[in-house]
Amino acid sequence: MKPFAVFVLFLQLTCAAWAGEAELLFVRRVAPLFAGKCLACHGKDDAKMKGGLDMRTRVSTLIGGDSGKRAFIEGKPEESPLFLAVTRAHDDDWKAMPPKEADKLYAEQVAWIKEWIAGGAPWPDEARVQIVAKANEAKWSAEDGVTAVTSGGQSPEWTNRRYKPEGLWAYQPVKKPSPLESSGNPIDAFIAAKMPADLHPAPAADRVTLIRRATFDLTGLPPKPEAVDGFVNDPLPDAEAFAKVIECLLASPHYGERMTQHWLDVTRYADTSGFANDYERGNAWRYRDYVVRAFNADKRYDQFVREQIAGDEIGPNNPEMLVATGFLRMGPWELTGMEVAKIERPERVLVRAASLGGAKRKSVRHPSN
Numbered sequence: 053m054k055p056f057a058v059f060v061l062f063l064q065l066t067c068a069a070w071a072g073e074a075e076l077l078f079v080r081r082v083a084p085l086f087a088g089k090c091l092a093c094h095g096k097d098d099a100k101m102k103g104g105l106d107m108r109t110r111v112s113t114l115i116g117g118d119s120g121k122r123a124f125i126e127g128k129p130e131e132s133p134l135f136l137a138v139t140r141a142h143d144d145d146w147k148a149m150p151p152k153e154a155d156k157l158y159a160e161q162v163a164w165i166k167e168w169i170a171g172g173a174p175w176p177d178e179a180r181v182q183i184v185a186k187a188n189e190a191k192w193s194a195e196d197g198v199t200a201v202t203s204g205g206q207s208p209e210w211t212n213r214r215y216k217p218e219g220l221w222a223y224q225p226v227k228k229p230s231p232l233e234s235s236g237n238p239i240d241a242f243i244a245a246k247m248p249a250d251l252h253p254a255p256a257a258d259r260v261t262l263i264r265r266a267t268f269d270l271t272g273l274p275p276k277p278e279a280v281d282g283f284v285n286d287p288l289p290d291a292e293a294f295a296k297v298i299e300c301l302l303a304s305p306h307y308g309e310r311m312t313q314h315w316l317d318v319t320r321y322a323d324t325s326g327f328a329n330d331y332e333r334g335n336a337w338r339y340r341d342y343v344v345r346a347f348n349a350d351k352r353y354d355q356f357v358r359e360q361i362a363g364d365e366i367g368p369n370n371p372e373m374l375v376a377t378g379f380l381r382m383g384p385w386e387l388t389g390m391e392v393a394k395i396e397r398p399e400r401v402l403v404r405a406a407s408l409g410g411a412k413r414k415s416v417r418h419p420s421n
C-alpha cells in the first residue's frame with residue numbers, strides 16, 4: 053500500500069470513532085434547529101414543500117429550491133442561501149427564513165448555522181446522528197441541563213425548557229442524607245460543609261434572642277415575658293430546654309394562624325374579588341379559619357388538599373368540608389355583566405389548577421408536609 057493510501061485509511065478509521073467540532077455542532081444544535089424551525093415547510097409534506105426546498109437530507113438540501121442554487125456551500129456561509137436567509141439581512145436575494153418575524157432565529161442559532169457551514173457543513177446520516185448523540189448525551193445534558201416539558205410556550209425552547217438538574221429538586225425523590233459528623237445540631241454540619249472558608253458562623257444566640265426568633269418564626273408574635281423567663285431560667289441543657297420551647301410554640305393556636313398566612317398566599321386568598329368592582333366576599337374568613345384549624349390539628353397534607361378540591365364530595369353534610377372548598381372560590385374574579393360564562397368558567401378552573409400546582413410545589417418545603 054502506498055504511504056498516502058495508508059494515511060487516508062488511518063484518517064477514515066479515526067474519523068469513525070471521532071466526531072469533529074462541526075459534526076458535533078450539527079448533531080447537537082443544527083439538526084434539532086432544522087427540525088424545529090424549517091422542516092414544517094421544507095420536508096414534512098411533499099405536496100407542500102415551500103420554495104421547492106427539501107431540507108430532509110444533505111443531498112436534497114444541496115440541490116436547493118426554486119432559485120436553482122445550492123442551499124449551502126461547504127466552508128462558505130456568506131455564499132450560502134440557507135445562512136443568508138436566516139440572517140434576515142439579505143432581502144434583496146433571499147427571503148427572511150423562517151418567514152414569520154415571530155419565528156426568527158436567535159443570534160445564537162444563526163451563529164450555529166454559520167459555524168457549521170464554515171466547518172464544512174458535515175451532515176451525517178440518521179444512524180450516525182444517533183451514535184454521536186448517544187456518545188455525548190451525558191456531557192450535553194450536564195452542560196445544557198435536563199429537559200422538562202412545560203404546559204406550552206411561545207416557542208419550542210419555552211415548551212421544552214432546560215433546567216440544571218439541581219434546579220428541579222422539587223421533582224426529585226426525597227433522599228435521606230447520612231448525617232455528617234458534628235458536635236452540635238446536624239443541620240449546622242451540613243451548612244458548615246458548604247460554608248466558604250472566609251465566612252464564619254455567627255456566635256450562638258443567647259436564650260432571650262433565641263426564644264424571640266423562634267416565637268416570631270412560628271407564631272408571628274413576640275414571646276410573652278413569662279415564656280422568656282421560663283426559658284432563661286430553665287436548668288436543662290440548651291438543646292433540651294429549646295426543644296421544650298418549640299413544642300410549646302407548635303401547640304399554640306397562633307402557630308396555625310402564622311402558617312395559614314403562607315398557605316393563603318399560594319391560594320391567592322383575599323376578602324374581596326379584586327379588579328375594578330372588588331366586591332366583598334363576606335364569608336371568605338370561614339375558609340381562612342378552616343386553614344387555621346387544619347394547621348393546628350396537624351392535618352395530613354394529602355387530606356388537606358383533597359378537602360379543598362372536593363370537600364363537597366367527601367362530606368356533603370359536613371360544614372367543615374364544604375367550607376374547605378372555599379379554596380375554589382379564591383383568587384381574583386372579575387364580575388361584570390360583560391363576561392361570557394363559557395369563557396370565564398374554564399379560565400377560573402385553569403387558574404385554580406395553576407394555584408394548586410404552585411401550592412403543591414411550594415409545599416415540598418413545608419414542615420408539616
Ligand code: HEC
Binds near residue numbers: 090094137149151
Ligand atoms: C412557514 C414556512 C417556512 C418555514 C418555517 C421556513 N421556510 Fe424557507 N421558504 C419558505 C417559502 C415560502 C420559500 C419560498 C420563498 C420565495 O422564494 O418567495 C422558502 C425558501 C427558502 C429558501 C430558498 C430556496 C430556493 O432555492 O429558492 C431557503 C434557503 C430557505 N427557505 C431556508 C429556510 C430555512 C433554513 C428555514 C429554517 C430556519 C426555513 N427556510 C423555514 C417557507 C418556509
